[in-house]
Amino acid sequence: MKSTLPHLTHALLVAAALWGLAGCGYREGLERPPPMWGEARASHEREEAARRQAEEAAEAADQPSQDPQN
16 A cells, blocks of 8 residues: 655645745736835825826726717
8 A cells, every 4th residue: 555645745845836936927016015104105195196197097098988979
């Protein structure tokens, strides 16, 4: 009768190796968390609001008008 322990150990080692390599595939830059207090936080919030407004304006410009008479 064969022991399943070597097979289980092998499977666990392979799973651990794959799990460890899974984090290596991230290719985009990570976003830094916002500052927590002070002028840096206020500045960050203003920049984020401006960025969101610019994105919304770009999306609005890309979408065709919803006018039913066209």
